[in-house]
Amino acid sequence: MTLIAEIIISAMLVISGVFGLVGSFGLVKLPDPMTRLHAPTKATTLGVGGVLIASMIYFTAFGGGFSFHELMITIFLFITAPIVAHFLAKAWLHRNATPADLPPTGRPKGWAGQESVVEGDKSPQRPQA
Amino acid sequence: MIRKFLPHPLLTLLLTVIWLMLMNNVSLGALVFGLILGIIIPIVTAPYWPDRPVLRNWPMVAEYVLVVLWDIVVANVVVAKTILFKRNADLRPAWVTVPLDLRSPEAITILAGTITMTPGTVSSDIAADGRAILVHCLDAPDPDAVRDEIKHRYERRLKEIFL
Numbered sequence: 001m002t003l004i005a006e007i008i009i010s011a012m013l014v015i016s017g018v019f020g021l022v023g024s025f026g027l028v029k030l031p032d033p034m035t036r037l038h039a040p041t042k043a044t045t046l047g048v049g050g051v052l053i054a055s056m057i058y059f060t061a062f063g064g065g066f067s068f069h070e071l072m073i074t075i076f077l078f079i080t081a082p083i084v085a086h087f088l089a090k091a092w093l094h095r096n097a098t099p100a101d102l103p104p105t106g107r108p109k110g111w112a113g114q115e116s117v118v119e120g121d122k123s124p125q126r127p128q129a
Numbered sequence: 130m131i132r133k134f135l136p137h138p139l140l141t142l143l144l145t146v147i148w149l150m151l152m153n154n155v156s157l158g159a160l161v162f163g164l165i166l167g168i169i170i171p172i173v174t175a176p177y178w179p180d181r182p183v184l185r186n187w188p189m190v191a192e193y194v195l196v197v198l199w200d201i202v203v204a205n206v207v208v209a210k211t212i213l214f215k216r217n218a219d220l221r222p223a224w225v226t227v228p229l230d231l232r233s234p235e236a237i238t239i240l241a242g243t244i245t246m247t248p249g250t251v252s253s254d255i256a257a258d259g260r261a262i263l264v265h266c267l268d269a270p271d272p273d274a275v276r277d278e279i280k281h282r283y284e285r286r287l288k289e290i291f292l
Contacts, residue, residue, distance in 0.1 A: 019205055026212040035222050037251055038208055038267040045246065046205035068150035078201075082245035082252070089253035089265065102254075102263060103226045109257035 005061040009054045016050025023047055033092050041085045048077060134168065136175045141167040182235045186289050193286045200247040200282075208249055211268050223269040225250075227262045227276050231284060236291040237262070243283050250275065 026039025052070040059067045090113050093102075099114045135141055141164075148163030149155055184190065211220075227244075231237050241252040241262060249267035256262070269275050 019209060022209040022212055026208070029212060029217070031217045031220070032222075034251075034253075034265050035220065035267055037265075038249060039212060041245055041251060042201075042204045042208040042249075045201060068153055072147065072150050078246065079242075082242035085245045085251050086241065086253070089251055093254055101224075103224050105256040105261045105263075106226055106228055107256050107258055107260050111254045111263055112257045113254045 002061065005057060009057050009061075012050045012054035012057070016047045016054070018047075019050065020047030033096075034089065037085055037088055037092075041081055045077070045081065049074060135171070137171040137178075137181070140171045143167075144170055182233050182291055184290060189286055189289045193283075193290065196282070196286070197243055197246065204247045204249070208267065211249065215268065220268050221266075221270050223266045223272045223275075224253075225264045225266055225269065225272045225275050227264055227279050227284075229260055229262055229284070230280075231287060231291065233291045234259070236287045240279075240283055240287055244279060247283075250279070 023039050023042070027036055030036045030039060052074055056067060056070045059065065093111075093113050097114070099110055102111060102114070105111060144167035145160070145163040148166055149159055152159040152163075229237060229240075231240060237255070237259065241255070244250050244252040244262070244264055249269070251265045251267075252262055253265050254263040264275070264279070266272065266275055
């Protein structure tokens with residue numbers, strides 16, 4: 001029984017390590033800020049999740065009983081990760097994109113982050129697309 | 130009377146349960162303190178949620194959570210594969226406009242969060258009138274398919290939960 005638990009824990013740790021590494025590698029490899037945003041918001045979710053599941057199994061099998069802390073970490077992570085990603089994307093759009101770069105909204109109004117942008121006010125560090 | 134002290138019974142229950150989970154034990158002391166927090170916080174924050182959404186269709190909530198959890202696992206594998214095995218020159222990043230049928234701000238927030246957590250998409254902006262959402266795709270040879278999947282897989286379920 002302890003052997004099975006140990007095998008599962010080790011497998012989860014290895015999986016989470018691999019996903020964490022791939023997520024970090026994506027930050028280096030991908031070509032521009034918007035695609036780079038995809039690596040940490042996804043690949044690392046499973047990276048952190050794997051460690052948390054391993055920790056939960058470990059404390060249930062060997063430690064002082066079932067622990068809810070890992071569940072709480074997962075919930076808080078799932079709530080905060082998309083919001084941070086949204087902020088980063090919006091900040092990038094605000095500094096680097098003009099309405100012409102984005103698809104039309106299909107509505108009479110433009111995108112919320114572009115409405116207040118003064119025409120011709122581009123950021124100096126605009127990357128080559 | 131009961132409305133005055135428990136303006137949001139579900140929030141009270143949620144806060145109490147979260148407090149117990151944070152304390153990691155179910156003792157009387159933790160329960161009492163959790164209940165105190167669960168009663169005070171909704172009363173203090175009541176002005177911030179004047180028109181709170183009504184959830185109907187609880188089985189659909191469970192289905193939605195399971196679908197999203199599964200998609201998060203799939204998203205991790207898909208994005209990891211894209212990062213490892215696709216050359217940057219082969220990537221087809223794209224902006225996609227997803228028109229929204231949802232009206233409730235809470236539902237749109239959940240949809241935006243879901244889009245960010247699922248395969249190769251990040252929600253980046255919303256139309257100024259709140260009727261369309263701007264999505265960035267990591268690798269989308271067919272942007273229309275991405276839009277249709279978001280509308281069919283997530284928005285359809287959210288419409289049944291909220292509205």
